Amino acid sequence: MNRNVLSRRALVGVAVAALALAGCGGGDDDSDTGTDTGTDASAGATDYSNLSGELKATGASFPDAYYQEVITEFKGVASKLTVTYNATGSGQGKKDFGANLNDFAGSDSTVKDTDGVAAGSYLYVPTVAAPITVSFNVSGVDKLQLSADTLAKIFQTDIKKWNDAAIAADNPGVTLPDKNITVAHRADGSGTTNNFTKYLVAAAPETWKLKSGDTVDWPASTQGAQKNSGVAQLIKSTDGAIGYVDFSDAKASGLKFAAIKNKDGQFVEASLDGATAALNGATIKDDLTYDPLNAAGATTYPITAPTYILVRPSYPDAAKKDAVKGFVTYILTEGQALAPEVDFAPLPDGLKTKALAQLDKIQ
Template sequence: MKLRGRVLPLMAASAIAIGGLAACGGGEDPTDNSESTLDLEAELTASGASFPDAYYQVVIEKFADVAPGVVVNYEATGSGTGKEQFSQNLTDFAGTDSLVGDDDGVKADSFFYVPTVAAPITVSYNLPDVEALQLSADTIAGIFQAEITTWDDPAIAEDNPDAELPSTAITVAHRSDGSGTTTNFTTYLDDASEDWKLGAGDTVEWPASTQGGEKNTGVAQIIQQTEGAIGYVDLADAKASDLAFASVKNSAGNYIEPSIEGTTAALEGAEINDDLSYNPLNADGDEAYPISAPTYLLVRASYDDANTAKAVTAFIEYLLTDGQDLAAEVDFAPLPESLREKALAQLDKVKS
């Protein structure tokens, strides 16, 4: 276990009376990384993005070995609902793939962004006789705006000169709930394609002919059950549903398959903002996968209960240390070390 010196006092919580977690900051990193447990008792409630859910569930399971007295409940409701419940003080922290907006009800000075991992958003499809598909941003825009309606459309054929494309009708699947995955997918199209007209956000006005599914799993289910369907799904859920997914043309002109390596390449060129938000979409780089998306936890700047604050920061610190080693196992890219250190420092600001 590689938790920093800041949380070592939590192992003897009965000896601590903390007025603010910031007072625990600045300790030396421990030299002994042997397994030990944190003496904490708490039940944490969180909700939000379904995009990173597979990763969070694995980390939660492993964290139970480190802090057996802490129960962490994370419900994958979608980023929009996660932000709403966080604003209503119904949860201790929230997951989101999109940034907090003016309509989300969360006060600007009441929370911190803590980036956790990143992953590719796949453009998954159901065409039994097409094993490999390549798509450019303009072609994806045309498909999702229902301007390209059959698979043998000239625009798709131009991206795939060697493929035998069927005349099958295209069924577009998208998120029906407020979703950070939708924000990142539409933000990519808004940036990469001059043909995109639907804007970007947790929700957009999709054409009437399209179908909506709840969470990434709902979109994956539509694709899985509908020949000719196409939709945007995180890599973990696409693999879990055994979906085929396209290679997407990046800003360097290369068709890149969604992968952890392609996401890592996209992260390398991302500019980090002061609040630790960042944008790896349509990133430069020959090997960068262009629809690589970040995800965050929203953590309160101050908690009324010191025990809750200790448990929240201990869990997220574990997620940013030992938990990063679990990311690739479930198709997520760990944070670059420089960003991970900034995320850990963000936790030092949390008070109780």
């Protein structure tokens, strides 16, 4: 159990008790006297105890550490509701959603026509964001800086050696070995791949040739692995490897990651502060999708990715609807405090408010 779980639960208990006492004060209160299911996002509900049943979800591995932490904590306030999240990758999560095999899906990428999800059958709910690290394992190299053009050339294998002149130009004074580069990437359909390649399209448009998507046509000499954790393990076990891995898995695996040159010309290492700076500069669309990639700002980490939960505009029965709304409400309220503990950036207040309002559309 996370070292902060017990103290956090105690604080939640105090807060709930305080709210209950506040609700008991004054017999002239005109509030609604109907049954409180704890799912009214606009009212900032805190009582989830009436939620029951089972929710099954699949999708992105990028936010898996966060969702698992939230599920563990949520069980303490909604003991009659079981929530499971299987990190199958964004692509599979969207396919499952389109086939009605899950109650909600996790995705780091937006829905495309090829995902098998019908138009009008989903709503985006942003949850957290995090850096995508460029992690590396090169003997004798502890610090690395990479510009977008150099990064693009490495991942499409135009650059094959660690002592290439382009890498050396990004790293003055660093001794780079005459060693082959092994590029590691996701083998499964992945929102992490989508966001990483979208960054390269935006930041290195004249250099990057592989386009963007949940999958791309990687050169044959590269190596693929399943999920972020698989890519992390591949990098860790291969001297000379480089790959893209979510911040949480990169830290958990003890990987080193490069500082990336941002739009303002500053080399910035992946961090939650850098991700938060990117979030604050992102434009939010009407459907609540947003793009913090390659955002401006001296302290911005340029490969910062959003992640979403796909929910249905309607559910077959009231209990299922209340369960989905209740769990996602918890993610957007109490659950936001858990995000930094597992290396994710919480949503800015304005976006969080819009995400909560999105839940009111569920019937």
